[in-house]
Amino acid sequence: MSSRSDLVLVTGATGKQGGVTARRLLAVGRPVRVLVRDPESTAAQELAAAGAEVAVGDFDSPETVAAALSGVGAAFLVPPATFGPNGWDTDLEVERGVRFIEAARAAGVEFIVFTTVASLTQDGKWGAQGKRRVEEALRNSGLHWTILRPARFMENYFMQGHPVDGINDGVQKHLFPTDRPVQSIAIEDIAVFAQLAFDDPARFHGQILELAGDALTMPEAAAAISAATGHEIRYVEATEAEADAMGPEVGAAWRLSRQGEGWHADIPALREIHPGLRTFDAWLAESGAARLKSLLDWRAVVRR
Template structure:
């Protein structure tokens, strides 16, 4: 293995998926470079202390991407999305993803793991359009690639000061119907699948993996969380009006769920690839319950 082959660039490293992927790769002894805009930020300094090499760059600055990708053999791609009061800026999201892929080609990168979002039957009706277009650019690029499509994260229970997800006064509110199983996954398991792909790109090239680790009714999941933290938690469905207030894509998710459209990861098949794939109980026992207790009782 050459020095280039061994060096992995991780984008989105100060976010959930990117950060988890950096930690996982460093744990298994891989060389990691991370794309950051502010190397002095607390998050960037924490990554550097863990052993990652910091590289300053920006998806909106093509010249900086050239420098960041120099000597890189593989990359973990999480292009920053743009979301505002009018919904997703699909054009900007596609520009950023395409710009990175083109820069990777020019730099001689051979393999990209691109993490997007789990699919529904009617992807065009909600916020997946930009990601699907970037997926198409990657598939047609001539590079080797793996696409990861994770569902909702267990870590979303930790969200605070947002209309949905998180726990507020013993209530977990969300868009999803109470009577239908909803898939979820631990962020650290997304990182494991990324690491497995980087370890064996020949095996994972050309694969699109819909990722989930568990599927529960939302009231059942709330009860499991409550038992783990020692506080009652109940589930509450948000009305369509609240979904509409957050934009057309959010409202589309609310309606699609009630039309029977769901994420469709094959969890048993994924567990064959990654036997340690976490259930909700496993995530809570490992880190989730302690983190929730700290947030709720702090």
């Protein structure tokens, strides 16, 4: 496939996946334009300082998206979250994603990497249904594309104030049973797979990659964090009632995980593509443990 431009537009650039992907592409010398709503935000300013071109726009303002796509050869698509007081607005999510794909095609963009979420069921039908509809639109768009479906982020352990995930008072609570390995992925590795796809779109066109770098039981992960940080962490399963109280999708995930369902990334095959794919221990050693220790130390001081 010929390339009209090396310039990559990264959406969601002030968020987790978009931010690391933009920085990864800049680090390997790829020109990057980032789509942001607030160019004065710290994240946007940091990306600009790293060499990114900043385009101000919003998925709900089609003219700004069209302007951001002008002259772009490829795009990293992360539709903004549409979760509100009444839950997920799936129709709005689909509208935003499809509209972006149509604008990209009109602008002459050749290749899109779309990051979605992995499915808990083997048939791939359970998960964020809005994202699956956007995937379908991308597959039928006539563009070249790669779809990344990451499992649970290792960085979710940094979350604070949530009923599940994160670590609160030495407890890590989640939906999953204690005896089942749970796949996870370091966000930095999502960026690596995106970069590899942008570097060789002919190779990765038409591929749907479920992404994970490790699979530990939740107590095993808690033990690894304890050893790496010096803080004793224990894992607690959320009850079915607690899961249902968080919403129907959360309750469904609780039940599916106890029916033997889980994420299905082929980790050895992924490591053939990306030999540096991080295990949970490698992620802890590289950066996770230091950040977790800082958070846990701070909380210990606050509790005194």
